[in-house]
Amino acid sequence: MAPKAEAGNQAPPRIVGDQVLRFSKGERLSHWVHAVSFFVLLFTGLGVYSSLFQPAMAIVGGIHVAQVIHRISAVFFVVVVGLLFFVGNPRFHWRWLKFTFNFTKSDLKHVSAFPKEFFGGHGNYPAQDKYNGGEKINSLITIFGTIFVTLSGVVMWWAPHFPPSLVRWAYPVHDLSVFVMTAAVIGHIYLGLLHPDSRVAMSGMLNGYVSKKFAKAHHAQWYERLKNEQQNL
Amino acid sequence: MTKKMVFVDTSKCTGCKACSVACKEWNELPAEKTQLLTSYQTQKNFTTNTWTYMTFIEKYENQTMNWLMRKAQCFHCADPACLKACSSAAITQTESGYVVINQDKCIGCGYCVENCPFGVPKVDPIKKKSSKCTGCIDRVENNLLPACVQTCQPGALAFGERDAILAQAKKRLAEVQKTHPKAQLYGEKEMGGLTYLYLLLDSPEVYGLPANPTVPLSLTLWKDVVRPVGSVAVGGAAAAVVLGVFANLWRGNYKEGGKD
Numbered sequence A: 001m002a003p004k005a006e007a008g009n010q011a012p013p014r015i016v017g018d019q020v021l022r023f024s025k026g027e028r029l030s031h032w033v034h035a036v037s038f039f040v041l042l043f044t045g046l047g048v049y050s051s052l053f054q055p056a057m058a059i060v061g062g063i064h065v066a067q068v069i070h071r072i073s074a075v076f077f078v079v080v081v082g083l084l085f086f087v088g089n090p091r092f093h094w095r096w097l098k099f100t101f102n103f104t105k106s107d108l109k110h111v112s113a114f115p116k117e118f119f120g121g122h123g124n125y126p127a128q129d130k131y132n133g134g135e136k137i138n139s140l141i142t143i144f145g146t147i148f149v150t151l152s153g154v155v156m157w158w159a160p161h162f163p164p165s166l167v168r169w170a171y172p173v174h175d176l177s178v179f180v181m182t183a184a185v186i187g188h189i190y191l192g193l194l195h196p197d198s199r200v201a202m203s204g205m206l207n208g209y210v211s212k213k214f215a216k217a218h219h220a221q222w223y224e225r226l227k228n229e230q231q232n233l
Numbered sequence B: 001m002t003k004k005m006v007f008v009d010t011s012k013c014t015g016c017k018a019c020s021v022a023c024k025e026w027n028e029l030p031a032e033k034t035q036l037l038t039s040y041q042t043q044k045n046f047t048t049n050t051w052t053y054m055t056f057i058e059k060y061e062n063q064t065m066n067w068l069m070r071k072a073q074c075f076h077c078a079d080p081a082c083l084k085a086c087s088s089a090a091i092t093q094t095e096s097g098y099v100v101i102n103q104d105k106c107i108g109c110g111y112c113v114e115n116c117p118f119g120v121p122k123v124d125p126i127k128k129k130s131s132k133c134t135g136c137i138d139r140v141e142n143n144l145l146p147a148c149v150q151t152c153q154p155g156a157l158a159f160g161e162r163d164a165i166l167a168q169a170k171k172r173l174a175e176v177q178k179t180h181p182k183a184q185l186y187g188e189k190e191m192g193g194l195t196y197l198y199l200l201l202d203s204p205e206v207y208g209l210p211a212n213p214t215v216p217l218s219l220t221l222w223k224d225v226v227r228p229v230g231s232v233a234v235g236g237a238a239a240a241v242v243l244g245v246f247a248n249l250w251r252g253n254y255k256e257g258g259k260d
């Protein structure tokens, strides 16, 4: 069991015993609401995407039910995460954004060395901060994918209220965002569940904590910073 | 069945609206409450229950009025944007050139509505079905004239083999141009060739028709670029993951219980 050291929007001690707090409760809530609604959206969206997938909609009660579920889960997909940014857990959410939009040389080195690691080899790159280059790219895809899929989805939802010339462009934008996000999710799930080296990070998204060993091996710069901060308190 | 064509000769049309009545009768479409919009026009747009209607344009030039009438319905394009946009393979094209919506397959997504350059199909929000003029395919395939053509008294509508009707239309145009120099044919080339070919007395824009209707660029990008390229990208990601699992197995990375 993870130590109980966090509450709400507070910044709790980050290193507790041999565990390091990686994700706050709010961040984990965001992640899983986004993840679950993503798959519900993908499944129900595929029913409209092609008649090939339409028979599968029987699982939820037919294509028209699927269309309604698509719209309901779209609200969760956007609103829950959005709310956590402003009320609930802004501290951690905005910090994640700050990390994500700060793409450094060291990130670039990570990304170029990463294919080797992806296929089970060992890549050489500088010690990484809380998020490595690959994680930042995944975050960027998620952020921009979400923005574009949402904007186009809103236009498609209320199509009769928008000019046809705009609605016509919403379709390829929606599909493009879905393709990019789905490709990223496939790699993301592999690294989180199947990759022998990185799947230990999963606990960070479950109870919030990763082992010190993992933190030192994968995010040494981040770990050192936390250690110093904690010592100087 | 060979390619068919309906010639709509607006120079002969008297605006009697019998075509829209005949359409409703044959297709069992209920009447709708209408309203006088201009001096003569009572129907503004297509609805799920009105597949053909008359437009009346009063154009003043040199202190005389040109009264331009046009029967509107689905053009049954040779290169139909609605068919390309359809999410459910519900829209098909017959050999005779008709574009028809299969009501059983239609899910009412509205993609055809948004992509038709003429704004023809309409979705019933309750039934969740898209509908439009069928070209009276059920009559035509049984050697009957389309209901509107059958009923037209002034002979403004003619139905037949595409080649024969096109020749007839060109002959008629030459005649009409003597008195109406701006007269032109609309539909010989548009959207790959329209099944409903028009003789217009003025430019298409005057009638509220697009001068150069096209399959929207966004639709081509969506179906012919984004989808195939996107599918390859997703397939590539999946293949990389399968390869990754095997590479790790082969390197024995799972046995060590992870290197951490």
Ligand code: HEM
Pocket (backbone or CB within 6 Å): A038, A039, A041, A042, A043, A044, A045, A046, A048, A049, A050, A067, A070, A071, A074, A075, A077, A078, A149, A150, A151, A152, A153, A154, A156, A157, A158, A171, A174, A175, A178, B087, B109
């Ligand atoms: C706020 C977010 C979203 C909104 C408002 C939204 C809305 C819509 C709407 C209105 C449609 C039209 C289909 C219909 O009539 O039911 C649609 C289609 C679709 N959506 Fe979404 N959606 C959102 C997010 C997503 C996400 C995250 C995915 C995938 C993971 C997705 C996948 C799809 C797919 C595959 C289609 C079919 C598109 C096509 O036919 O090419 N959507 N969406």
